[in-house]
Amino acid sequence: MRDAEELLTLRLRAAVSAAFGADGPVQDPQLRRATRPEFGHFQTNLPLRLAGPAGVPAARAAERLLTALHVEDVCLPPRVAGAGFVNLTLRPRFLAEQVDAVLHDEHLGVRRADPPRRVVVDFSSPNVAKQMHVGHLRSTVIGDCLARVLTSVGHDVVRQNHLGDWGTQFGMLIEHLLEEGHDGADLDLTALDALYRAARARFEADAAFAERARARVVALQGGDAGTTAVWRRLVGTSLAAFDEVYARLGVHLGAEDAAGESTYGPDLPGIVAELTGRGLLTESGGALCAFLPGFTTRDGAALPVIVRKADGGFGYAATDLAAIRHRVGRLRADVLVYVVDARQALHFQQVFALARAAGWLPERVQARHVAFGALLGEDGRPFRTRSGGTVPLASLLDAAEERAGALMAARGSRAGSPARSGTARAVGVGAVKYADLADGLGKDHVFALDRAVAMDGDTGPYLQYAHARLHRPG
Numbered sequence: 337m338r339d340a341e342e343l344l345t346l347r348l349r350a351a352v353s354a355a356f357g358a359d360g361p362v363q364d365p366q367l368r369r370a371t372r373p374e375f376g377h378f379q380t381n382l383p384l385r386l387a388g389p390a391g392v393p394a395a396r397a398a399e400r401l402l403t404a405l406h407v408e409d410v411c412l413p414p415r416v417a418g419a420g421f422v423n424l425t426l427r428p429r430f431l432a433e434q435v436d437a438v439l440h441d442e443h444l445g446v447r448r449a450d451p452p453r454r455v456v457v458d459f460s461s462p463n464v465a466k467q468m469h470v471g472h473l474r475s476t477v478i479g480d481c482l483a484r485v486l487t488s489v490g491h492d493v494v495r496q497n498h499l500g501d502w503g504t505q506f507g508m509l510i511e512h513l514l515e516e517g518h519d520g521a522d523l524d525l526t527a528l529d530a531l532y533r534a535a536r537a538r539f540e541a542d543a544a545f546a547e548r549a550r551a552r553v554v555a556l557q558g559g560d561a562g563t564t565a566v567w568r569r570l571v572g573t574s575l576a577a578f579d580e581v582y583a584r585l586g587v588h589l590g591a592e593d594a595a596g597e598s599t600y601g602p603d604l605p606g607i608v609a610e611l612t613g614r615g616l617l618t619e620s621g622g623a624l625c626a627f628l629p630g631f632t633t634r635d636g637a638a639l640p641v642i643v644r645k646a647d648g649g650f651g652y653a654a655t656d657l658a659a660i661r662h663r664v665g666r667l668r669a670d671v672l673v674y675v676v677d678a679r680q681a682l683h684f685q686q687v688f689a690l691a692r693a694a695g696w697l698p699e700r701v702q703a704r705h706v707a708f709g710a711l712l713g714e715d716g717r718p719f720r721t722r723s724g725g726t727v728p729l730a731s732l733l734d735a736a737e738e739r740a741g742a743l744m745a746a747r748g749s750r751a752g753s754p755a756r757s758g759t760a761r762a763v764g765v766g767a768v769k770y771a772d773l774a775d776g777l778g779k780d781h782v783f784a785l786d787r788a789v790a791m792d793g794d795t796g797p798y799l800q801y802a803h804a805r806l807h808r809p810g
C-alpha cells in the first residue's frame with residue numbers, strides 16, 4: 337500500500353514541476369501532519385518556499401500550485417491558509433479504502449501473513465499472591481493487541497501467561513500463613529498481598545523465621561502434600577482475581593493460556609545438565625553461571641547469566657530457558673514474542689543468546705522482546721498511591737469509570753440508568769487501554785486520567801464517539 341503521505345508527496349512534486357517548471361529548484365513538499373483538526377490531515381508550506389525563487393507573492397504561488405495539483409481522488413478541495421500554507425483533508429472514501437486495504441489482502445499490495453507463522457506471545461504474566469499493578473497493565477493491553485493483530489493477518493498465535501507462581505518467596509509466604517493460622521482458602525488476593533509484605537518484613541527481621549521459611553521452600557519443592565495444598569489455593573485465588581481483571585479489560589487470556597513458572601520446575605535439572613554437557617556453565621561462588629561473549633558491564637567485567645543459585649535454587653533465567661525449549665520444541669513456535677517492560681531487556685538478550693548457544697533456539701526461530709516503558713503518574717514519577725504503595729490496576733479502572741460517568745452526567749445522561757453504567761464502564765476501560773496503546777511503545781508513559789478520559793483530543797472516548805456516530809442510522 338502506498339500511504340497517503342507518500343501519494344500526496346508525489347502529486348505535489350508533479351504539481352510543482354507542472355506549475356513552476358521542471359528545471360526549477362526541486363521542492364520537497366515536506367508534508368506535515370496538520371497540527372489541528374480544523375487544518376485537515378496534512379499541511380505543506382510549499383507556496384511559501386516557492387514564492388521567492390518564482391518572484392511572486394506566496395498567495396499567487398499557492399494559486400498556481402493548486403491549479404496544477406490533482407488530488408481529487410484522495411482529498412477534498414485543498415485550501416490555502418495563512419501566509420502560504422496548503423491544507424489537505426483526506427476524503428472519507430479514501431480513508432475507508434485504506435482501512436479496507438489493511439483488512440483485505442488483495443488491495444493495494446498489503447499482504448496477509450505469507451507464510452503464516454506460529455507466534456508465541458508471552459504477555460501479562462503477573463505474580464501470584466500479589467495484586468496486578470499498573471505495570472502489568474501495559475503488558476496485558478499491548479500483548480493482547482499484538483496477539484489480535486497477528487491473528488487477524490493470518491498468523492497462528494499461541495498466548496502464554498508466564499505467571500510468577502514459583503520460587504523461594506512462596507516458602508516464606510506459606511510459612512507465615514500457616515503460623516498465622518490461615519490455610520490459604522480463607523483469603524482473597526488483597527489479604528494475600530498484605531500477608532506477603534508482612535512475611536517479607538518478618539523474613540528480614542527474624543532469623544528463626546527465615547530458617548523455617550527456607551525449610552518450607554524445601555517442603556514445597558519436594559512436593560510435601562500440606563504445603564502444596566496451600567500453594568494451590570494461593571494460585572487459585574490469584575488466578576481468579578487476574579481473570580476478573582482480564583474480563584474487565586476485555587482481554588483474551590484464559591486458563592488454557594496459563595503456563596506459570598511452576599510448570600517448568602521439573603525441567604530445570606535437565607536444563608542445567610544440558611548446559612553443562614555443552615560446556616556452557618562455569619561455577620562462580622557456588623552458583624552455576626554462563627558467561628557469554630559480548631555481555632560485559634560498563635567497566636568491562638563479564639556479566640553472567642545465573643542459571644542455578646549458590647543455594648541450589650534455580651533463577652528466573654533458568655525458567656525462561658526451559659520455556660524457550662518448550663515453546664520451540666513442543667509448541668513448534670516460529671517466532672517468540674515477549675511483551676515485558678524495558679527494564680528486563682538485558683535479561684532477554686542474555687537468555688536468547690544462551691538458548692541459541694544451547695541449540696534450543698535455532699536460527700530459523702525469531703525471538704523478540706517487545707519492550708515497553710514505565711507507566712508514570714502525572715508528576716512524571718513512577719505510579720504510586722499517596723502512601724507510596726503500588727497502585728492496583730483495579731483502582732485505576734475504577735477511577736477511569738467514575739470519571740467517564742461524570743463526563744456523561746455533564747452531558748445530561750441520567751445517573752443510575754443501566755445504559756449509563758454500561759457505557760461508563762466501556763468508556764472508562766477504553767480510555768485506559770487507548771491511552772496505553774496510543775503512546776510510543778518504548779517511551780515511559782505519563783498517565784493523566786483527565787487527559788485520557790476526555791471527549792476530545794487523541795483519546796479512547798473520542799474514538800468510541802466517532803465509532804458510535806458511524807453506526808447511527810441516517
Ligand code: ARG
Nearest residue numbers: 458461462463498500656676
Ligand atoms: N512475572 C514477571 C514480572 O512480573 C514477568 C514475566 C515475563 N515473561 C517471561 N517469560 N519472563 O516481572
